[in-house]
Amino acid sequence: MIIKAINGFTTALKGLSLTFKHLVSGNSKRQVSHISDNNYFKQLEGTTNTIQYPHQQLPVPEVGRYQLDVEIDDCIVCDLCAKICPVDCITIDSIKATEAIGQTSDGTTKRIYAAKFDIDMAKCMYCGLCTIVCPTECIVMTNQYDRSFFELKDLTYEFADMPADVAAEKRRLLENQLAERQAAKLAALNKKEGSA
């Protein structure tokens, strides 16, 4: 009985000394360093490990798979990303232009307007396939991971910068051009038939 009691006291003392060591060992804020740092695990010993999140952030790799971002000026609206997406989270509404409308930063000629370029981040599975197929590398994954919204619809990111009336105007132009071509074709056909 007595041996048991003494045993209890010695083990309790051992535990108490252990916690006391932790109590008096460095209680300073954690120094944030990159995981590739040689000191990364060593610096976690003997001090607090909490990352004070909004004030401190662990550095993330620049090419991590986080939020999608589209540089719409570089987009040629080829629709490849929407086609490869396994979960169909990219919706593109395209309008053919009546002529070449400019060049992307890598020199590709743009011929299609993007009336709508929506990515539903609630559906996105962060596979990154869209960034691989993109011929102009305009769709990329950024290192932004801290985003939250109150409304589900806010999770649909809209990248197209074309106002609705402009889009309608372009559509009308396209229709006119198509109609003109159709008429020209018809006229040519008639002429051919007439001459024959």
Next chain:
Amino acid sequence: MNFYITYFLIAIGLFVFVAVFTLFGVYAERKLSAFIQDRLGPTEVGKYGLLQTVADIIKLIQKELIIPASADKMLFLMAPLIIFVAVYLGFAALPWAPGLVPAKINIGLYYILAIISIETLGILMAGWGSNNKYSILGAMRSAAQIISYEIPAGFALISVVMIAQSLDLQTISLQQGVLSHEKTKFLGFWDVSATGGILSWNIFRAPHLIIAFIVYFIASLAESNRAPFDIPEAESELVAGFHTEFTGLQFALVFLAEYAMMFLVSMVAVILFLGAWNTPLPNIGIVRLADWTTGTAWGILWIGAKTLGLIAVQMWIRWTLPRLRVDQLMNLCWKVLTPLAFVCMLISGVWRLWLM
């Protein structure tokens, strides 16, 4: 008429003290536990998170008082009040400095032991009134535990009372320092009446009181339902024990009672074993350290520092030791602490007869 005003002022003062102590006690506990576990604890509200518990209490005050549909309304509403008032009344008899005591009662110690036993009643009322199986289990455990542990605690205290020959806490305090009217002997042979300091504390006047002190300290942990004896509110099995159903201010009152109880039992331990408001510094020759550091302000400082030190030890133990099982708890109480306390009492009698 005037003394009524004094009474009210003292009562309000004590309440304010208890409330402020609880607020910063909770903060200290959270910080201490955080540092022990290599965390940071509260850091956001105020400098170093100092105002965190103030924010918490403001939140608690705003909360709705919810009474469960099947609860016994009367018992449920009364319980937190009784739990708190029982502990709060105990503060009345505690001396703070030479000549400074809210109520000078010549059976002060007896009064304290009696009045804090009422807390058990409040806990039972809370458990029964909640009409919830976890609450009643917690309350039964708590009652069993508190009543059991009052025995070793009581006998450990009696062994001091036998040495001091008084139940008056102010008299017991007076004996343990330079202001003593009677002879004080260090370990029973060296007259230290004029030296004072740590040498004349009760645990050194009669060294077996160190064991009595440890017995009392362990028992007091159990009485205030603190880990490792917190089976009444064992979170992993009973949600929160007897205060599961309480919200808002009622919950705050239960919390207030727990921290007030910690302070009370620590202060009783300090008064009976660790020299009460007496300075730990002895007179050495012409360096009259003990004389210089005795007085009203010094008394409050010393007793406050010693009590807060003991509370820190309580917290330290809480964040180190795992919870005891209920049979281990009773084993410890009845088979280890109670016999030890009895032996201490016996030695106290012999000590008093032969060595003092």
